[in-house]
Amino acid sequence: MFEKLQPAPPDKILALMAQYREDSRTDKVDLGVGVYKDADGNTAIMRAIRAAAKRLHDEQTTKTYVGLQGDKDFCAAMGEIVLGDAVSADRLRVCQAPGGSGALSIIAMMLNRARPGATVWISDPSWPNHIPLLSGAGLTPQSYPYYDAATGSVRFDEMKEALRGAAAGDIVLLHGCCHNPTGADLTVPQWEAIADLCNEKGLFPFVDFAYLGFGDGLEEDCAGLRALARRVPELAIAASCSKNFAVYRERVGAAMLVGANALDVDTAFSQLLSVTRSVYSMPPDHGAAIVRIVLDDPELRADWMEELEGMRSRMVTLRRDFADALRRASNSGRYDFIADQKGMFSRLGLATEQIDTLRNEHGIYIVGDSRINIAGLHHDKLDDLARAIVAVAG
Ligand SMILES: Cc1ncc(COP(=O)(O)O)c(C=O)c1O
Structure with a gap:
């Protein structure tokens, strides 16, 4: 072999x-x-992470499996910090994933079940792991122009022009904020224009959100994504806690699906959980439980926000x-x-x-x-x- x-x-x-x-x-x-x-x-x-880990160590009573979705309170808290009130609860489903990479992978595999081999449009340049990860899931990568090295800004007209050439059912991968590797982000009006284009052409937005809180602030960094979420019927988000909670090796992330209605999103979510079952079965618990403790405790949360703001x-x-x-x-x-x-x-x-x-x-x-x-x-x-x-x- x-x-x-x-x-x-x-x-x-x-x-x-x-x-x-x-x-x-x-x-x-x-x-x-x-x-x-x-x-x-x-x-x-981070201070709050250390305190939450101690609390978890003292208070956890079992190490049995957490279930396919993972820690439900972690999922709810992540949905809230990322989307706020941009979509109603009946259209949103969240599952825990092993890091942002795990969330990207399981969503990509689920999308490949919906549309085998679908084209996924990726910014040029992008995080080097996007192409292997998405093509490994069966999707077909295609690039759209993104960065203008001469001005250090986004080639927005060319990006839109390329996406106008996309076919209905194609997927558009967007960086939620703090674009890797260029640091050049879309403005909120540009996110809105991309949302309108997705609606006009029938494109599916897929947002990689790995640096929430590293750009303009926790709320400000969500503004573009939330503007998109308010406008489109469906989208997927892969959120990572690696950087903003500094829990890299714990492998903590969340996969989020927004559907046109509760029935559609439940169906897609059942496929997402069926993907995780077939790949790694249940997610790891430890890091997500720590993040959940931080987000659910007002004092730890305030301390985490302060330290993140310092970074x-x-x-x-x-x-x-x-x-x-x-x-x-x-x-x-x-x-x-x-x-x-x-x-x-x-x-x-x-x-x-x-x-x-x-x-x-x-x-x-x-x-x-x-x-x-x-x-x-x-x-x-x-x-x-x-x-x-x-x-x-x-
Ligand atoms: C753009 C982007 N997406 C996703 C990830 C994956 O992060 P994680 O370590 O949570 O898998 C990274 C990590 O560097 C990244 O830069």
């Missing part, structure tokens, strides 16, 4: 992380890996100060877009050789599409970093 296989290509980001670990330079800088880091370079456990504002400040440092170093406004973009990522627009030079000569680690993790920046090194980037960029 195994002799029939070829080795899978190495994951580029994981390979870069390994190279970084092996680099003995003390002034090396990791802007590659996509996890939030604090000013000391740590991905700390967000740190990234906003780093964006502004890094753009300033790049302006000083380059004597130009060519990197000003970094201050306007959202979330953890931006692209520097460097070529592969320039990225290699930054790594080899300066110990600065950036992934191959020149995406940088803003949270990996150090305030006291911004000018050095900016000078190195401008020196290699020419």
Whole structure:
């Protein structure tokens, strides 16, 4: 059996992380890996998460299975923070999933049951795992133009034009906020225009929501998605708790379906749970139970929101100060877009050789599409970093 296989290509980001670990330079800088880091370079456990984990440890009485849907109170709380009152409860169903990736996968497999091999339109560029994940579920990826590197903003007219060429029943994958890898987001009026286009063409919106709370704030980051949800009859959302609750390894996410009516959404939800039954049966409990404790306890929730806001504002400040440092170093406004973009990522627009030079000569680690993790920046090194980037960029 195994002799029939070829080795899978190495994951580029994981390979870069390994190279970084092996680099003995003390002034090396990791802007590659996509996890939030604090000013000391740590991905700390959030205060409310630690408190909730202790409470769970003391109070949990059984480790029996949680059931196909997972923790129902977690699901209700996630539905509330993501959608607010944008859709009525009878049209919404939520199930727990192993991370945002798990939620994306089970929704994609369920959509593939509805329309085998359906085309799924993905932004160019997008999170590198979208194409393997969605095609692995049986869907057919197709890209739409998204990012204009010259201005650092969304090529909205071209995006709409491409989606006008989509066929009824096609799926449109959208990033809920903090687009990965570009940091360029749709405005609320643009979300509304996409919703109208979906209605006009019969397209199915599928929203990947991995960075809620990292852009403009918890409520503000939901505005576009909620505007969409208010307008369309059906949509799916894959929400991740990895970044905003910093529970990466716990694998916590939620798959949400909105249907035209209760009957339709119940049918689709039964298919979603039948997918999970066939893949991993029941979801893991621990991380979702912790998140549920945080969201259901007013004090822990307030503390979580405060800490999340601190992370967000740190990234906003780093964006502004890094753009300033790049302006000083380059004597130009060519990197000003970094201050306007959202979330953890931006692209520097460097070529592969320039990225290699930054790594080899300066110990600065950036992934191959020149995406940088803003949270990996150090305030006291911004000018050095900016000078190195401008020196290699020419
Ligand atoms: C755009 C996007 N979607 C989904 C995910 C998946 O997150 P998780 O770790 O919760 O599976 C990520 C993680 O980096 C991401 O960047």
